[in-house]
Amino acid sequence: MAKKIKRIGILTAGGDSPGLNAAIRGVGKTCLGYYGMELVGFRDGFRGLVENKRLKLDKTTLAGILTVGGTILGTSRDKPHRMVIDGRTKDMTKTIVDNYHEWGLDCLVCLGGGGTQKNALRLQEAGLNVITLPKTIDNDVAMTDATFGFATALDIATETIDRLHSTAHSHHRIIVAEIMGHRSGWLALGSGIAGGADVILIPEIPYDVEHIAAAIKRRSRAGTNFSIVAVAEGAMSRDDARALLAAEKKLERARTLHDRKEAKLELASLEVRHTGNTMRLAKHLEELTQLESRVTILGYVQRGGTPSAADRILATRLGSACGDLINEEHYGVMVAARGDGTEPVPLEKVAGKRKSVPPDHSWVTTARRVGTCMGD
């Protein structure tokens, strides 16, 4: 009996990043060209599975996308179990499962970050065959050496810091560059080291603004009266970190709906993206050092444009390894980068976990050795 041709669904979810199209191409060319499978693209993350929004993926649509930023499929942060449909939040898991079987899919490939890994595990547990690839500029997905998108964002943020040096030097200023990374500090730490920032602030090492000011003043006394501060958007002062920890503990202890709601509001107010903190930090440093300060928020530039060569290689490697796993019918895993190779890691070990910067990580030690102030 002729072997059934496998039909593979693929989607991209969460924040976009450089390398997504390279990964779609890696999965597509391996599945279609090497293994003779069929590939169906679903638009705008998990919503495309609910609303049957497809993009036909074949040699033509896969041609020329390796170098293209963003995702040809579109993306969203929609969650299968909490999706807003006609203004109401509904659990659409059963609809997705029914559609998956009705459309004769053999596997669903999800390209995404931490949130997507959790959503993918839910669909695996609902009975679908799911494989994920680790994508995000934040590099905070657990159990993988790297995520595609990170290398390109690192290059972009580093070039930005390079360019900020000349204006800070010319005007004898403190320039605070806010760098993405959500609640991890990989992007700020890596680009801070690569760009020679004088201060690097990351969420994993809460800072004391007095210590930062003292380091900047030491530089001034030594005749260098400008400084570059690379601050992760999730970085926070020691006081804020203590308040966040207290709010998290309050939420854990909350027994009534009122207490939970109150604790969640308190937590949300502390967790919002920290551009406000960045502005306050710059102003406070100006007051403490008497050096003018200015702020640059790198924002979405870090997620834009063509992927770097490193990300193209990583995305293609992970994509082609995904095709091999589908051929072996090895499902329920994330294709993790491991050295020069890849490793299938069970989704249970990835979902709900975040890879944060260990305070004793070699990058942190390196930064300290070359005289970088880490805020503590």
Ligand code: F6P
């Ligand atoms: O996860 C990638 C990321 O760019 C984070 O660094 C950032 O905090 C977040 O996405 C921004 O989310 P959104 O694109 O929904 O504004």
